[in-house]
Amino acid sequence: MININNLHARIGDKEILRGLNLDIKAGEVHAIMGPNGSGKSTLASVLAGREDYEITAGSVTFDGKDLLDMSPEDRAREGLFLAFQYPVEIPGVSNINFLKTAINEIRQYKGLDPMAAKDFLALVKEKAKLVELSDNLASRSVNEGFSGGEKKRNEIFQMAMLDPKLAILDETDSGLDIDALRIVANGVNQLRSNQNAIVVVTHYQRLLDYIVPDYVHVLYKGRIVKSGTKELALELEERGYDWIKEGVEV
């Protein structure tokens, strides 16, 4: 589904991704872990098309297309979704209006007619249940006055509404208490299928108890330095990252 090859990216003079390789197939869940500053969020941002980063080398192919050549909106329309680490508050724009605009622009891109209002509202109802988001939150301004947990649930709600091929969850567990974590993970698990893929970017193993990955990768200094299965995450939880760092330095 997505093939990342020798990706280099920098912000200003600072090189953050330094030759990253990753291959993800439909139906897979990958976890990307790593110490602070290793480049996890940069990877998520670069894939979503944030313009602060400069790509200096490498390529990313998404479903056969050159991802790096696309605008952020076209990436989304092609089926890429980023659940933000810090969802943005947008006063005055209702969640509903926002999602209706998004869905219809994606449909237009695919040559489809706008979704009927009735179908759209039915979809909102169905998907809001998935993350236990009340109707009230769905009709409020995007993220405005939401608690941390509500914001993250809203990200997963949007993911459910947009039904992406590849979802990247950028530290979706940060700032969540255990109940909110369970709700979010439960939502994500219901969206797993053999048609789509999920990348979970996280610092901690905790989320992976609930969203069980097929593969775990350790990112350090802008490169994937170790890959394994879910047992690797448990080992990292126990031993920390120092042994990985030492392995790389040597």
Added chain:
Amino acid sequence: MIGTSTEKMDTKQRFLNQFLESDVLPASVRENAKGHLQLLSLPAHKDEYWKYTRPTKIVNSEFSAPQHHDFLDISEFKVPGLDAFRAVLLNGVFRKDLSELDGLPAGVEVVDIKDVAPDSAFVQHLDTLADTSKNIFSAINAVYSTGGIAVRVAKGKVLEKPLHFIHLQTTDNGISQPRFLVIAEENAQLKVIQTFKSTVATRTFTNSVTEIVVQKNANLEWDKIQYENDESLHLNGEFVWQAEQSNFRINTITLNGVWVRNNLNISITGERCETRLTGLYPLSGHQHVDNHTHLNHIAPHCESYELYKGILADNATGVFNGKVHVYQSAQKTNAFQQNANIVLSDDAQVNTKPELEIYADDVRCSHGCTTGQFDDEAIFYLRARGIGERNARNLLLYAFAGEVLENITIHPLRDMVDQLISERFNWEM
């Protein structure tokens, strides 16, 4: 010195000579204003009140005598889908024949200001608020008034349908100097829509003066839509007086005009009043729009809320000057003021100046102003969900403007304003 002053006099006289003699307002009002007008001078360079808005454009323009129409179809100037009473002012003259005022309930008068009876409630209030001794444009309006409308809603009466003043300029380089007087008596209630529109594309000049009296426990909501043309010069003075427990709201939506100055003056003289003033000025081209508001909190236990928002593109200039004066007598005042602007181009600018003068010690007053560009993070968030950059900007602009527009409670009018804005700025509304 003498030379300069003579020159000034000449400019003023030349300006005044363009206006036709008028017998619209009662002779006593005109004579009184004429006296003031002799002493007043046109705003000068050093005049703080006119610091950012020079009246040169008005003073140096040449205007034409009004064109007369036997008939004009006003249907395209109505608010689509709105059932309303309508009073038409054509080139500044009240046209009863074009108005739709049949079926006004008993106790509601809408009359030609020229015809007000000397012993009526109208004359008691006429020209008592407009400040003709200090404000030269009010004095000019009194002396040279082209026409006007007087409205009275008697004690306890409720006007169910909105009253729409349709002000039309149809003369190339025409002048209109209308006078409005609206009295909401005790416990009365009404909604007024005031639209200003030009059917010509040339530089028309409107010098409008509105006096509003809101008596005890009365409720008046006022929506003012300025969409004359891209060249129009528009000067608007509103003078509002509120008695105890009254409620007054005004929305000022300025959509075009090359030079627009709104002077909104409100005196809150009775306890437990509510006052709400909101405004939106989405500007482009070389527009210059100045909103001057002056709120006098004279009585205690009153609340005021003020929100003005600007969106400035191209070479447009916006000015906001909001004065809140809390008298020593106005304890327990709760006053909120906010001015927010989005500047879309390097050549657009905003001058914003909140002025709080507080002489009471037990009050809650807050003010703030923000001027900025788009929130890039919000735009990226919207784009990351598949929304194109242009629509992302439109959504944010609409959300920004929406906070003001939601104060328009007449739904067909809100739809009309949304439509006007989207046509003008190509926004998705």
